[in-house]
Structures are given as structure tokens and as C-alpha cells.
Amino acid sequence: MKLVIRNGRVVDPKNKIDKKADVLIENGKIVKIGESSKFRPGDVTRSTITIDAAGKVVTPGLIDMHTHLREPGREDEETIASGTRAAAQGGFTSICCMPNTQPVIDSVSGVKFILTTASQEGVVNVYPVGSITKGREGEELAEIGKMRIAGVVGISDDGKPVMNAQIMRRALEYAKMFNLPVISHCEDLNLSMGGVMNEGFTSTVLGLKGIPRQAEEIMVARDIALAELTEGKLHLAHITTRRSVELIRQAKKRIKVTCETAPHYFSLSEEDVRGYDTNTKINPPLRTKDDMEALCEGLADGTIDCIASDHAPHLDVEKDLEYNMAPFGIIGLETVLPLILTNLVGKKILSLNQAIEKLTVNPANILGLEKGSLSIGSDADLTIIDLNLKKKIGNEFTSQSKNSPFVGMELQGFPVATIVGGKVVVNYLP
Amino acid sequence: MRLKNKDLLGLEYLDKEEINLILETAKPFKELFTRSVKKVPPLRGKTVVLLFYEPSTRTRISFELAAKRLSADVLNISASTSSVAKGESLIDTAKTLEAMKADFVVIRHSMAGAPQILARTISASIVNAGDGTHEHPTQGLLDMFTIWEKKGKLSGLKVGIVGDILHSRVARSNIWGLNKMGAKVYVVGPATLIPPRIEQMGVKIFYDLDEIIDELDVINILRIQIERQKENLFPSLREYNEIFGITDERLKRAKEDLMVMHPGPMNRGIEISSSVAEGSRSVITEQVTNGIAVRMAVLYLLAGGDSRGVKR
16 A cells, blocks of 8 residues: 655654655555655556645654553543544654553553553554553562563653662663663652642742642752663653753763653743642643743753653543642643644744654654654654644543643644554544 | 622732722621621622531631621531532532522632632632632731721731741731731741742741831731641640740730731640730730621622612
């Protein structure tokens, strides 16, 4: 089966391509990129499916390295089937699912369940992340090697830190053998205990218990020190503060450490918690305008490698509560790209190439995936983007959950087609 | 003049004129209390629901009396004896009250923001009777009324709020209100019980009461909760008492006409000595009386009343 995407602006940061070209796909692989006038006769036949991407941007399929699919255990919030469809809707062709399910993905059987279900019911590539410790209890290492063999691309106790520095040290040391990134959720639980939003003037005024920024920064500093000690592969998840960015910027001069942030951290601030909308309750919490600025600087200078959704579905009945009682987390898969295009590319903080880099080649490199580029012979995962499409985010999501603080916000730049392994999964083009 | 919003969620959201209006309106209501018939008709036919998710004696009774003296029908719902105990969510409870055509919902809740949730869910007027550590606007108003009545003004006065500022909704409402009325507010307490960046609300922080005691016109003493000791916010009650407790000895250097206030309930012998509580400077029982008048004014004004309608 052949597919040709015509007339698009092809942006492939890994191969340093940014030009108008046609992309020819055959049997799920990318076979040619160039002007179709230079294609050989027979490349495009009558049976070739044609997508006209004139005026659109064609990029490698986007990768979200931080998703919560909720299956197994909370299929009422999200399933592998619904979560992968939400991903495709948001332009993602590959996602990594975090292991904080019920039960926790801390063994081979859990990893196999995810991979099997994803291959049967999923519409995008799913890469499981295994837990660092058994049951995410922070006490005993999970069978990291066996999970690696079964197919995990990283390990994380996400949602929780590994509070014990000795166990974190062992995890970094041990996972190094397998070249597995240890994805750290940076939060000192003693400092953050009971907190529901960023600590500062706003939390004082609202009478909500604060989480000091230092709860994150102390762990960022600790984990950098441990990465230095172990030469392990450390990836810091959802970074939110100026000091965290500074610590990582300094560390990158000495050691290999990577990190991500999420779009809500550069799009919203603690000010948005006024009104007690529980869709602003996120862990780590929304910070200050100054932190938003620092994140933008970190994204621009490359300190922050990736942008991930931290897609965390919760039901209305769980979120429609008093602020203190609602669970942390918001959905993100369907708003990541428009938020980046509106708030970073639209405001000239990142070039389009830089933005796509953080959603493709960078996460692929961290996770060791042969994805994230349009190299000839690679899997035909592609995303087509309309940079001019303006839309108000509605209350209709492909995700089973609707807990988004961005409903009602007008954004510019949306995915219009998603192609996974040569198969057109989402297509809004005529 | 009338209030701008249908709800009273906090003093942060009122302006100076609105606060003045409430204080002025409370005055004639207070005069009513000296009559043999204390009831007036403005809220006849209106229903006031008192929705209390937290135990409370004085605030609940004060609102109940206020509503009844305005001739409203009053319904009491407490969390422990209602469908709330069966796990009904706040929003569902609110919708039920809406369906029953409540005109006012007075809510007390242990969590900040609960009144906001009600206010955006239903059309009844919501009165915040204390939400978590956020605000307790009618307490702030009655404190200001008490000061204003005694001192004849608020502007220029120096008010010290002493104790657990961090967990105090009374402190926050007082700070918003007093600042708007031109008073100067000092907060005094253990560093662990001073909320972050509170100076941005326009107050000065002191850890030693003796530094400013001679300047104060009013001292508002907050209840210290024993549970806070378990959170390591201070080492012991006796240490707290020694450093921050208000005693006759400590007040020796105070102005002659220093006014002593406490929102209650008091821990005698801890944050306040009995002799100070009962002393000539104390207006603590008067605060309780004024609370009813202020709450009458609030309900009356939220119902759409204006300052001219109150009969003297």
C-alpha cells in the first residue's frame, strides 16, 4: 500500500529538513522525500492514496513521553483504546504510559498486558514505562532488567518520588546497564505534604495549603548529585520552577541529564487557581509568572529537552469537588500541540523546528526509540499540522475524561492528520 | 446604595463603600435589640438555609437569629445529620437547595473555596460563614463594626492580630477589610504560623508583641489550636503562652484605651488570660451582639435592600 503526502512544508529536525516536499510512504515505511517531479515513474500510481498537505506542515509523528492511560485499574477514566485515540487526535503517534496504574506496572506481566492490549486496541505506538520500585512503594527495586527485556523504555515511580536517596542511587546505577532512563518525579514529600497549590502570596490569599518550590528543587538537586555519582541516565519529569531550570542548566555542563516540562506550566500560573477551579490542581502545581518565563528561557536555550503532556484523566465526579478534595492532574494529549504553537512558536520563543524537536527527536533519543524522524526507511509515523487553524477548545474530547483548564481558550495551530505506520488514523484534510 | 454582588464570599471582593454601607446598615439593626419586639419584616417569605459542614455554635446561632429577626424562614442543615453524611457532594447538595428555592445559603465549610463553588452553581445568594483558612467575612465585618462603634473611626487606627495567622480565616478577612478602611494592620505570631508573603496583603509582621504593644489601638487575639503542636508548628502550649499569650502584665505598656478582641471560642490561659478576657478593655461579648446586627445588615442588603429602607 502506498501513500503520498503532497505539497506540505516538511519539517524534520533530526535530518535538518525544512522545505516544501512530497513524502512517499510504502508498506508502512518512508521511502522518498522530495519534489514529486523527481519521483520515478511508478512511484505514484492510481492506487496510491494522496493527501494534499498544501499550506500545512508535515512533521515526524509526535512522541509524548509522559501519559497516564489509567488502564489497568481505572478504565472509567481512560483506557488504552481511548487514550491512544486521544493521542492520535492530538497529533501523537507514540506515547509512553506511566506505571501508576492499579496494579502498578512493576513486573513483566504488567508490561505484557500493556503491550498486548495496545497492539489489539491502540491506534498509536505505546511504550510502557515500568516502575522503579515494587508497587511504587520506594522500598525495593522492581525487576528492572526483566521489564527491559519485556519492552519498557524507561522506569519511573511517577506520581511519587523515590524518597530514599540510597534506593534512587541503586536505581540509577542498575538501570544504567540497560541504558534505561530513570524518570524522576521531583518532590520532597515531607515539604509538599497536604499542599494543593504553589506556596506564595496566592496560596495565602486563597487559604489553600502551599507546596513550596523547594520541594521540587531539592529533589532536582539531589537527583543531579546522584546522577553525577552513578553516571546513570537521569530524566527529570515535569520541571516547573526557575531554580530547577538553573540547576539543570548548570548540571548539563558536567553530566548527561535531560528533562521535560508540560504545556500548562508555561501557559498558566498560580493566578489561575483563583476561583478554585479544580482543573488548575496539578502536581507539581502551577507556579508564578516568573517561573513561566524561566521555563520559556530553558526551552529556548535547550536546557529543557522535551515537552510532554502529563495527560492525567479524571472524571467530572472526581474533579467537581472542593479544591482540597479533588485529585491532582489534567488531560493534555489533545491540547499540547496547539498550546506549544500558540504560546511558544506564536510568541517567537521557539522556532517551529525547535518546537518539533522537543516533540520528536529529543524524546526518541532519551528513550532510545527509532522514531522521531522522517529518515528514509523509518516507520511512517507522521503528523500534519495546520499552523493557521484557529479554534476555541471545546468541551468535546476524544479522551474519556474532560478535566482540562483550557476549555474555552482560543488557540492557533492544530494537528489535522495523524499517520501511524503508514496508516491514516486521523484526517481532517479534504 | 446597594451591594454590587449577589454573594458575600469574602472581604477581598468588597470595596470601601460597600463595607461602609454594611456598617451603617448594621447600626439601626443593633438598636432594634433594645426593643421588646426585636423582629422586622424585610425578609418575610424568604428562605435562609444554614449549611454547616463544620461544627459552629456562635456563628450559626448568630446567623439564625439575624435571619429570624428579619422574618425569614430558616433551615438548618448540618453535615453530620444530612445526606452529606451519606456522601453527597457539595454540588449535588447545592442543586437540591436550588430546587427547593432557597433564597440564601449561608455556608460554613472546612475547605477554602467551597462558597465559590456554590456561588457559581446556584442562583441563591451565598454568604460565606467561614471557609477553611480562606475568609470569614461576617466576622471581619463585625470586628470592624465593633471597632468603628467604639472608636468612631477605622482610618488611621493600628490593629494588631496575634496568633495563628496561617490557619486563620478571621485574620484574612480582617486584613482585607481593615486595609480597605484605612487602618494599619500588624500581624504577630510564631514565624511558623505566619503565612508566606502575607506582607503583600499590606501588613507588617512582628514576632515580638512587646515591640509594638504600646502603639496599638486594637488587639485581636486568635484562637490557637492544640492540633497545630502535632504538626511541629510550635513546641508546646506553655511556650506559646509565655511568648504570645496576652496577660495583664503584657498589657501594662499598652495604651489606656486599647481594645481587646477575640473571635472565640477562647482558650483561656493559653492565648488570653481570663483576667484580660473579662477585663475592662475586653469587648468580646459585645462582638457577639454586634455579630447579629452585622449579619442582619448583610442579609438585608444582599436581598436587595438599600441604606434608606431601614427604619430607625
